[in-house]
C-alpha cells in the first residue's frame with residue numbers, strides 16, 4: 459500500500475469514517491506485518507472490501523541473496539518481473555539497509571555499475587517499504603538505519619521517495635528515526651531545494667565526486683545540466699534552512715579525481731560549510747575502466763589539514779558486488 463498516514467486519514471474521512479482507522483491500518487501493515495486485508499479484524503467487512511478495491515496491495519519477493527563479511531545482498535523480484543537489489547550491512551552501531559529507488563537509472567554516472575541499465579521505471583512506495591520489511595523478516599530483527607543509495611536516483615522519483623520516508627519514519631509505520639535515514643542525490647538542483655523545505659529531519663548526502671565541472675563532466679553527465687556552482691548554491695540553501703550536516707560523497711578514482719590539486723580545490727569549495735566528506739574506495743568491476751585510487755589517505759590528510767571533516771568509508775561487500783555503485787537490477 460502506497461499511502462502515508464495523512465493520505466490514509468484523508469481517505470477514511472472521505473468515506474465518513476474516523477481518522478484513527480488510518481492508524482489501525484498502519485498497525486496491521488507495519489507492526490503486525492499482516493499481509494491479508496481480510497485479517498484486519500478491527501475493520502468491518504465492507505471497509506476491508508473497499509480497501510481491497512481502492513488500493514494496490516501487491517508484494518515483492520526475495521529472489522535470492524548472497525552473503526559476505528558483515529553484509530548480505532538481496533535480489534528482489536517485483537510483481538512485473540523487474541528486479542532490484544538492496545544491501546544489509548552490519549555495523550558496530552547496528553544494522554543498516556541500502557535500498558533501491560528505481561529499476562535502472564538515467565543519470566549515467568560513468569563509474570557506476572547500477573546506472574548501466576537505463577531507467578525502466580520508478581519504484582512505487584510500497585516496493586521500497588517492502589525491501590525493508592522483507593529484510594527484517596529474513597533476519598528476524600529490526601534494522602536501525604536506512605540509506606537510499608542503491609539503484610536509482612532518489613530525487614528522480616521524488617514523490618514516492620518522500621512518501622516512503624513518511625511511512626518508515628512514522629511511529630506506527632517502521633518507527634525509524636529521521637536522523638537515521640539518509641537520502642543521496644547526484645545533484646538534482648530543483649529537488650534539493652524542494653527537499654530543503656521538507657518537514658522531516660532526514661539526512662542529505664550529495665554525490666559530488668569531483669571538485670570542478672571539468673572533471674565532473676567527464677564522470678557525471680548530470681553535471682552538464684547543473685553545474686557545481688548551482689549544486690553548491692542549492693546545498694547552501696539547504697544548510698541555511700536546516701541545522702543538519704550534509705555528507706559529501708566522493709568516490710576515489712585513480713588518476714581522475716584523486717590528485718593533491720583536487721583535494722585542495724575540494725577543500726576550498728567546501729570551506730566554511732557544515733559538511734563532511736565521505737571518501738569512498740572505488741570498487742573495481744570487470745565492466746568499467748576505472749581503477750581504485752591508492753591515494754585515499756593522502757587525499758584525506760589534505761582535507762583535514764585544510765579544516766574539512768573527512769572520513770574513509772568502510773568497504774562492504776566488494777566480493778559479492780554489493781558495494782557502492784555495484785548494484786545491478788539484473789536477473790542472476
Ligand code: SF4
Pocket residue numbers: 563564565566567570571572573574608609610611644783
Ligand atoms: S551513481 Fe547513483 S545516480 Fe549515478 S548512475 Fe549510479 S545509481 Fe544512478
